[in-house]
Amino acid sequence: MEEIIQRRTVLSMPEEIKIQGAGWGALPSQEIRDISPAGVQDIVEKIRSGVRRSLMLTPDEYGEEGYLMLESSPDLIFLQIWDAEAEIAWACFDPELLDSDEEAPIEPSDGQSVFPLKCTMKDRELAAKCVEWYAHTCEPYPGMEWLKETF
Numbered sequence: 001m002e003e004i005i006q007r008r009t010v011l012s013m014p015e016e017i018k019i020q021g022a023g024w025g026a027l028p029s030q031e032i033r034d035i036s037p038a039g040v041q042d043i044v045e046k047i048r049s050g051v052r053r054s055l056m057l058t059p060d061e062y063g064e065e066g067y068l069m070l071e072s073s074p075d076l077i078f079l080q081i082w083d084a085e086a087e088i089a090w091a092c093f094d095p096e097l098l099d100s101d102e103e104a105p106i107e108p109s110d111g112q113s114v115f116p117l118k119c120t121m122k123d124r125e126l127a128a129k130c131v132e133w134y135a136h137t138c139e140p141y142p143g144m145e146w147l148k149e150t151f
Helices: 037-049 124-137
Strands: 002-005 021-023 054-058 066-072 077-083 088-091 146-150
Touching (some): 077 124
């Protein structure tokens, strides 16, 4: 079942980093070793500027509890959060494309994934805020609307 989760009040950014794993894509060879506060700020800036187009953050070392996945092209961003325990996925979305069945023209870091066009956005600044919030909380950023799907 899909539902739209409305934007909520954003509290101050917690200081603690909660993620245990990170990579510049979905493959193990793309691991990011520095997930210190300075390392997270570097990750956020590379997403904000578009220097890096793929990212995977995980709350546990092996990604078994869930993840944040970001894949992008020069103009589109796919951003999804998966909570394995609750079996819930949150995705960014374009309200004008919610009825679309098209695939987004995004080259995946794993070479095979396909992303729904309806689950894309164009705002790199907002994507960077979502990445930073997730690194600190392992939760969806409350300052954005999400398409939530329960399995």
